[in-house]
Amino acid sequence: MTPISIAVRLWAKTVALNAVFWGVGGIWIGELWRVISAIFFMVGGFIVTLPLLMVITPLVQLSTWLPYSISAKIGWLSFGLMLVIIILYSATSLIIEEKLFIHDSPINTMMGCTIAGLLVAVLTTRKSLMKFHTGTDNKNHVQGSL
Amino acid sequence: MNKDLVKIILVTAGAVMFNLVFWNEKLAINTMLFDAFLLSALFYLYPQAPKYAVVNWLLLGHVVCLAMVVIHNTDLSKIAFTITLLLLAGFAEYKHRSAWFAGGSMILNIVMVAASFVEPIKINKGQGIKRKGISRLIRFAILPAILLIVFFLIYRGANNAFSDIVNKIGFQLEVFFAHFFDFFSLQRLLFLLLGLLITGSVLLKSKLDFFSTREARMQDGMQRFKRTLRQKREGFVYSFVESIMGKMASGIMALKNENTTGIISLLLLNALLLAVNLIDFNFLWLHFQYEEGKPVYKMVHEGTELLIISIVLAMIILLFFFKGNLNFYKRNKWLKYGAYAWIIQNIILVSSVLLRDYYYILKHGLAYKRIGVLVFLLMVLVGLITVFLKIWARKTNYFLFRVNAWAGIVVLVLATTVHWDEFIAGYNLKHRDTVELDVQFLLSLSDKTLPLLDTNIVALQNRANNETPKADYVDPSVYNNWCIERLKMREAEFVKNQRQLSWLSWNYADAYTEKYLRKKGLIAATH
Numbered sequence: 001m002t003p004i005s006i007a008v009r010l011w012a013k014t015v016a017l018n019a020v021f022w023g024v025g026g027i028w029i030g031e032l033w034r035v036i037s038a039i040f041f042m043v044g045g046f047i048v049t050l051p052l053l054m055v056i057t058p059l060v061q062l063s064t065w066l067p068y069s070i071s072a073k074i075g076w077l078s079f080g081l082m083l084v085i086i087i088l089y090s091a092t093s094l095i096i097e098e099k100l101f102i103h104d105s106p107i108n109t110m111m112g113c114t115i116a117g118l119l120v121a122v123l124t125t126r127k128s129l130m131k132f133h134t135g136t137d138n139k140n141h142v143q144g145s146l
Numbered sequence: 147m148n149k150d151l152v153k154i155i156l157v158t159a160g161a162v163m164f165n166l167v168f169w170n171e172k173l174a175i176n177t178m179l180f181d182a183f184l185l186s187a188l189f190y191l192y193p194q195a196p197k198y199a200v201v202n203w204l205l206l207g208h209v210v211c212l213a214m215v216v217i218h219n220t221d222l223s224k225i226a227f228t229i230t231l232l233l234l235a236g237f238a239e240y241k242h243r244s245a246w247f248a249g250g251s252m253i254l255n256i257v258m259v260a261a262s263f264v265e266p267i268k269i270n271k272g273q274g275i276k277r278k279g280i281s282r283l284i285r286f287a288i289l290p291a292i293l294l295i296v297f298f299l300i301y302r303g304a305n306n307a308f309s310d311i312v313n314k315i316g317f318q319l320e321v322f323f324a325h326f327f328d329f330f331s332l333q334r335l336l337f338l339l340l341g342l343l344i345t346g347s348v349l350l351k352s353k354l355d356f357f358s359t360r361e362a363r364m365q366d367g368m369q370r371f372k373r374t375l376r377q378k379r380e381g382f383v384y385s386f387v388e389s390i391m392g393k394m395a396s397g398i399m400a401l402k403n404e405n406t407t408g409i410i411s412l413l414l415l416n417a418l419l420l421a422v423n424l425i426d427f428n429f430l431w432l433h434f435q436y437e438e439g440k441p442v443y444k445m446v447h448e449g450t451e452l453l454i455i456s457i458v459l460a461m462i463i464l465l466f467f468f469k470g471n472l473n474f475y476k477r478n479k480w481l482k483y484g485a486y487a488w489i490i491q492n493i494i495l496v497s498s499v500l501l502r503d504y505y506y507i508l509k510h511g512l513a514y515k516r517i518g519v520l521v522f523l524l525m526v527l528v529g530l531i532t533v534f535l536k537i538w539a540r541k542t543n544y545f546l547f548r549v550n551a552w553a554g555i556v557v558l559v560l561a562t563t564v565h566w567d568e569f570i571a572g573y574n575l576k577h578r579d580t581v582e583l584d585v586q587f588l589l590s591l592s593d594k595t596l597p598l599l600d601t602n603i604v605a606l607q608n609r610a611n612n613e614t615p616k617a618d619y620v621d622p623s624v625y626n627n628w629c630i631e632r633l634k635m636r637e638a639e640f641v642k643n644q645r646q647l648s649w650l651s652w653n654y655a656d657a658y659t660e661k662y663l664r665k666k667g668l669i670a671a672t673h
Contacts, residue, residue: 067353068261075264086336101333112332 001132003064007056009125010081010118015045017117022110041110055084064136074129078122085114149191150266156187157263157346164341167650169334173224174653177215181231184348188238191349195238204234207559214562219653220592223562230559231348239351240358244544245551250357255347262350263342366545370474401471405481408467412484415463419491426498434501436509450519453499457526460492461533465543473540482537489534496523496530511574511581517566521557528553565655567591568598575602578609585610589632593640594655596633597662603630637663 019042026034063077089111090100101108122129163183167176185205188195195201208230214223235255236248255262302309379385464485472478503519510516529550536546571591574581575598585606588599599606607629644660 066258066261068258068265071267072261072265076258076261079260082339101336103331103333108332 001128001135003057003060003132004053006125006128006132007053007060009128010060010121011049011053011056012046013121013124014081014114014117015049016042017120018110018114019045021113021116025109025113052084052088056081059084060132064133070130070133070137073133074122074126077129078118081118081122082115085111085118089114153191153266153350154263156191157342157349160184160187160345160349161338161341164345165334165338168341169337171647171651172219172653173215173227174219174651174656175216176650177227178212181212181227184231184345185234187349188235192238192351198237200243201234201237204230204237204555207555208234210559211562215653217654218562218565218594219655220562220565220567222566226558226562230555233555235348240355242358242361244361244364244548245555246547247357247361251352251355252347254352254354254356255350256343258352258354259343259346259350262352263346265353364542364544366541366548368473368540368542370471401475402477404467404472405475405478408472408481409484411463412467412481412488415460416484416487416491419488419495423491423494423498426495430498430501430505434505436505450499450502453495454519454522454526457492457495457499457530460488461529464488464533464537465546468537469543473537485537486534489530492530493527496527499523508580509582511577511583512570513584513587514566514570517570521561524557525550525554565594568594571595571598575605578602578605583609585613585629589629589636592655593636593659596637596640596659599633600637600662600666603633 019038022041023035023038026032026038059077059080063073063080066073066076068076089107093100093102093105093107096107097105160180160183163180167180208227211223211227211230214220215227232252233245233248236242236252239255240248240251242248242251302312379388467481468485472481475481500520500523503516503523507516532546532549532553535541535549536543568591571588574583574588583606588595588606591599607627610629640659641663644656
């Protein structure tokens with residue numbers, strides 16, 4: 001288990017779940033175009049957000065160095081990734097709509113979907129995250145005792 | 147009660163309180179409520195904090211800032227309130243003497259807030275069994291739920307009375323959820339997250355005590371200790387000196403060479419600064435007069451920034467020479483005299499810059515930057531005095547930065563006690579016969595100045611008309627009363643903004659303006 005493999009899992013799950021939530025939301029409110037756009041978001045999301053792995057991987061690596069329990073490390077990582085999402089969407093909102101957080105704007109809804117996607121992604125990857133952090137904790141202990 | 151649990155409860159309660167008192171409001175009397183909660187929680191979680199004198203002094207400064215948020219409600223008071231709150235928490239939670247290190251610890255608190263919040267939540271073994279139980283329950287519920295939905299839809303289609311009842315319940319549920327999601331919008335949840343971040347940063351001490359352990363090794367007085375040449379070469383400063391002085395920087399004569407270089411440098415710099423000071427003395431102190439047709443900024447204001455930079459550079463150069471062994475060198479007498487002379491000359495330069503600023507204020511009135519220069523000069527003066535103390539009493543750079551940071555905090559707290567916008571407007575309007583009024587600037591000042599501007603609007607309009615000829619206006623009809631119109635617009639905007647705020651945003655500055663507008667009947671007119 002390496003930081004990059006964990007980062008890829010979290011990223012891929014978040015992008016996919018974001019599209020799923022966006023599509024399901026479309027069905028719920030009866031906007032079928034959103035179901036079709038969800039497919040584009042899934043494909044486009046994987047291409048456009050690929051460089052984000054350069055941010056996610058160091059964050060995963062950084063979380064291993066914290067002197068906290070594993071659950072706290074995972075909490076910190078989730079919060080950090082959530083902040084990255086909020087910053088990215090805020091920047092997009094500022095560029096496109098020249099304003100932050102407009103009520104009922106599609107960017108806001110999309111941000112909600114991505115955050116929900118991230119939380120579910122962390123929840124479903126928690127076993128790998130725990131395994132990864134336990135491994136790095138042991139490694140740090142060995143290095144410390146040497 | 148378990149202290150870990152108390153921490154989580156307090157942080158969560160703080161986040162909820164933050165959400166309730168600050169949502170769609172401005173920082174005002176609500177800050178008092180939130181701050182009272184935060185400080186009570188802080189002193190409850192860290193009961194040893196009030197024993198430290200520094201915490202009590204900071205608390206005093208913080209309370210002054212808080213009072214100023216409610217009275218003046220300026221941006222400066224809000225910034226000072228935030229800084230003093232963070233520093234207070236830093237000193238209460240960690241062992242610090244320097245505001246820089248306490249600030250560093252608080253940055254770590256902010257970065258680590260999520261981990262510090264989750265850390266006390268301990269997942270006990272029983273919870274695993276419980277989770278399994280819940281997952282079993284969900285699996286058992288899937289089939290019955292599907293069957294329930296299918297038969298519900300059938301009965302609803304077959305029985306009209308049942309369908310009516312269901313529709314009524316559905317409508318009520320729709321109304322409830324509409325209200326629910328109005329209250330718990332995404333923005334509101336993010337705002338709650340912000341509250342969690344702020345409350346957690348103040349109340350939860352990070353496990354990383356990097357800055358407190360670092361500061362524990364720092365001392366005010368300089369101690370002499372031996373370093374090998376290899377250790378010296380690892381430092382950037384040594385490599386820099388070696389690249390300039392070559393072999394003269396190492397060996398037995400290194401210290402003597404360094405001393406000689408320092409004396410020559412300070413001698414030349416003193417001579418140069420003496421020339422500058424003499425010119426300033428003659429031009430500014432003895433024979434200054436405003437020249438007809440020549441802009442004042444060309445005469446006095448231009449170059450002020452460069453002079454300020456030169457004073458800061460002077461302090462850095464002195465710190466460079468007195469960074470180590472030269473402090474203990476027996477023949478450093480002339481180097482010290484040179485340094486003292488340079489400090490005195492720089493203080494004279496500070497006075498000259500002050501005089502420049504004064505002349506500029508006399509001609510053009512007060513403005514933010516001109517007041518900023520005054521504050522900066524005060525800080526530079528404190529800096530020069532502390533540099534003198536450092537050299538004279540062989541103090542460390544740690545001492546220098548520590549004392550200057552405290553001076554900065556005192557200046558910041560005192561600066562909040564003045565409503566600068568009102569002060570600027572009051573001064574400029576009072577001296578309108580001698581000062582060149584910048585009408586546009588005055589009309590852009592904060593809402594507290596609206597009554598003052600309103601009582602002087604005719605004078606402002608006349609001044610504006612004198613400054614710009616009628617022919618320069620695109621629409622000449624606005625020529626005669628654009629100031630009045632602009633002020634009316636500001637007043638209407640103020641009233642509109644006030645109507646959107648509740649009692650939680652009450653502050654003296656706004657109440658004062660509102661009272662004035664009400665008295666003049668302007669609020670009724672705009673309503």
